[in-house]
Amino acid sequence: MTETRIDRRFASLKSEGRPALVTFMTAGDPDPATTLALLKALPGAGADVIELGMPFSDPMADGPAIQAAGLRALKGGQTLVKTLDLVREFRKTDDATPIVLMGYYNPIYQHGSEAFVADAKAAGVDGLIIVDLPPEADDELCLPALEAGLNFIRLATPTTDDKRLPAVLANTSGFVYYVSINGITGSAAPDASRVAESVARIKRHTHLPVSVGFGVRTAEQAAAIGANADGVVVGSAIVSAVAASLDSEGRATPATVPAVLALVSDLAGGVRAARKSVAA
Amino acid sequence: MTAPVQPNSYKTGPDERGYFGIYGGRFVAETLMPLILELQQAYDDAKADPAFHAELQALSTYYAGRPSKLYFAEGLTKHLGGARIFFKREDLNHTGSHKINNCLGQILLAKRMGKTRIIAETGAGQHGVASATVAARFGLPCVVYMGATDVERQAPNVFRMKLLGATVNPVTAGNGTLKDAMNEALRDWVSNVEDTYYLIGTAAGPHPYPELVRDFQSVIGTEARAQMLEQEGRLPDMIIAAVGGGSNAIGLFHPFLDDKDVEIVGVEAGGHGIDVENGHAASMTGGRPGVLHGNRTYLLQDADGQILEGHSVSAGLDYPGVGPEHSWLRDTGRVQYVPIVDQEALDAFQLCTRVEGIIPALESAHAIAEAVKRAPTMGKDKTIIVNLSGRGDKDVHTVGKLLGMDI
Numbered sequence: 001m002t003e004t005r006i007d008r009r010f011a012s013l014k015s016e017g018r019p020a021l022v023t024f025m026t027a028g029d030p031d032p033a034t035t036l037a038l039l040k041a042l043p044g045a046g047a048d049v050i051e052l053g054m055p056f057s058d059p060m061a062d063g064p065a066i067q068a069a070g071l072r073a074l075k076g077g078q079t080l081v082k083t084l085d086l087v088r089e090f091r092k093t094d095d096a097t098p099i100v101l102m103g104y105y106n107p108i109y110q111h112g113s114e115a116f117v118a119d120a121k122a123a124g125v126d127g128l129i130i131v132d133l134p135p136e137a138d139d140e141l142c143l144p145a146l147e148a149g150l151n152f153i154r155l156a157t158p159t160t161d162d163k164r165l166p167a168v169l170a171n172t173s174g175f176v177y178y179v180s181i182n183g184i185t186g187s188a189a190p191d192a193s194r195v196a197e198s199v200a201r202i203k204r205h206t207h208l209p210v211s212v213g214f215g216v217r218t219a220e221q222a223a224a225i226g227a228n229a230d231g232v233v234v235g236s237a238i239v240s241a242v243a244a245s246l247d248s249e250g251r252a253t254p255a256t257v258p259a260v261l262a263l264v265s266d267l268a269g270g271v272r273a274a275r276k277s278v279a280a
Numbered sequence: 281m282t283a284p285v286q287p288n289s290y291k292t293g294p295d296e297r298g299y300f301g302i303y304g305g306r307f308v309a310e311t312l313m314p315l316i317l318e319l320q321q322a323y324d325d326a327k328a329d330p331a332f333h334a335e336l337q338a339l340s341t342y343y344a345g346r347p348s349k350l351y352f353a354e355g356l357t358k359h360l361g362g363a364r365i366f367f368k369r370e371d372l373n374h375t376g377s378h379k380i381n382n383c384l385g386q387i388l389l390a391k392r393m394g395k396t397r398i399i400a401e402t403g404a405g406q407h408g409v410a411s412a413t414v415a416a417r418f419g420l421p422c423v424v425y426m427g428a429t430d431v432e433r434q435a436p437n438v439f440r441m442k443l444l445g446a447t448v449n450p451v452t453a454g455n456g457t458l459k460d461a462m463n464e465a466l467r468d469w470v471s472n473v474e475d476t477y478y479l480i481g482t483a484a485g486p487h488p489y490p491e492l493v494r495d496f497q498s499v500i501g502t503e504a505r506a507q508m509l510e511q512e513g514r515l516p517d518m519i520i521a522a523v524g525g526g527s528n529a530i531g532l533f534h535p536f537l538d539d540k541d542v543e544i545v546g547v548e549a550g551g552h553g554i555d556v557e558n559g560h561a562a563s564m565t566g567g568r569p570g571v572l573h574g575n576r577t578y579l580l581q582d583a584d585g586q587i588l589e590g591h592s593v594s595a596g597l598d599y600p601g602v603g604p605e606h607s608w609l610r611d612t613g614r615v616q617y618v619p620i621v622d623q624e625a626l627d628a629f630q631l632c633t634r635v636e637g638i639i640p641a642l643e644s645a646h647a648i649a650e651a652v653k654r655a656p657t658m659g660k661d662k663t664i665i666v667n668l669s670g671r672g673d674k675d676v677h678t679v680g681k682l683l684g685m686d687i
Contacts, residue, residue: 008421029345044652050329054584055531056456056586057454057586057587058381058463058572059463060309060458060463060467060470060573061309061311061467061470062298063467067453074586079584080584080585105571106570106571106572106579106587107584107585107586109570109571109576109585110570110581110583110584110585111585113517131309132305132308132309132571132574133307134307134308134309134310134313136297136304136305136313137305137307153310154310155309155310156310157310157315158311158316159310159311159312159315159473160310160313160314161314162314164314168310170550173447176411179310180472182311182470182471182472183311183470183471184467184470184471185604187471227283
């Protein structure tokens, strides 16, 4: 498979000696213009990889914050096609920052897997994280995506034991997303030392970068987790910042974009400090 | 959609990956995948263990009250003046519906697996009550997720669950109905993987649930088939059951699937009418294939693949999906699936109550309504079995309100 923006980004951060900050937000939350403004500003605020959530009516693996973000987006009329439009627009001004689409399978299945893969690639998407497609279902989307040159990023969890890990990693590319807790997004913070052990365990099975997410909210946590991981994913905290900035009708305000960027800058400081204490 | 090749037997599914044709499968988050595989192993072991079958058999007989009777509905037959109608009396089971059959099987599995906490989702509350019942019987804590809308319209069942010691968690996400309760139960399971057993109430969800729920419910059809042969000396001409998720229907249908002369009819909730957008819960009549709650099946959804809520007067039928085996049986043409609208079900509810002295569940009233349509067009020498899947006491408030009575 040819090198993707994700591969290049993790390679360059490795030479910088720091983990990636991977930010998540839901496309169209609360409206497409806000998402586009955020997309354009996030790299400058320190986001290294951008995960864009494709809203789904039944987000079974998500906690209240991301559920609410998805409902806001759907209420605003967001669709899979409109999400691809946002990526296409973003690519006009940024050809370096990797974009990963994250979501559930049904909207893609309705669009048609082959058509989706082609449309996503053409729009400038680099990778996919589809929560409800385990390796047992690789023929549905994973294999066509790999063939088209998109990374297919798999979640590994504490329940993924050493026996199962090779199957999970077999068709994974770009990076491995280690879910640090058994739970839904936005749950309690993970224990950094246990996470370090788990990352080490996964790295015994793969050369891919390992990013860690679920429950990371603050710069301090990002620094602690990032000390032993190749990337730190922050999602619920960011969509919560969006939610807190909205007016009483749920619309974006002048405070929305600055609030998110302030949080991301802070988190970026965290990942940049991650290895310093270790080195010292 | 082109019909698949007709199989030699309709009873061989699912395959080892959990598929009935293109339907079924295991579309779950990685956290759950090892648990699903563990459950499958436990179920395969249990199936091969005579002690498991013996314990289930004893509980079915002495606790649930099986076998349930096959009753000749003379009053309804006379009223309609056509085919002779028989009711499979699942309403007489302990807890008042077919749901106990599946719950007994699964609680024994949970026990074998060493699980110490039970979670369940419920729509009408029948499955919640049955789950709370078996959890009480086996001394396990039970948490039932129930849509907030359903909590309100099924208050008597909520109280029963609480009496049985279960915790009822109202779910306010979405429209607060069955699919939202199932999402929340899945979230609980992901968060409590070590000790928790998810007791799914219908023949849907990731493999192996559709298979094991069907197997535990097939006692309905196995008994009905033997009873009909014994009482009438021949098989029925038609069997009818209501389909929400489809557990009572697959339980009745499965043992008859290879009896080519038995016509099989599944009744979906037509709600306000199939033409009313988001006004019904007939996923096979008015939906298209998609992926939700761990399986590929017919779903009510919009053009973007967002799941619709659906509507039915019956809380037990307004699920936007259906068990994957039904989707396959639909495509093969072995089973006809038809809608019955709210008003037809309400009429059948009242008719059955008056001419038979049996108050049926609103779910079962959908099946009766289809018999009301079919029986008069069939000869008096023909027979129909209708699955009376549950009793209607839980629905008297809903019906009273719709009839303008203050109760």
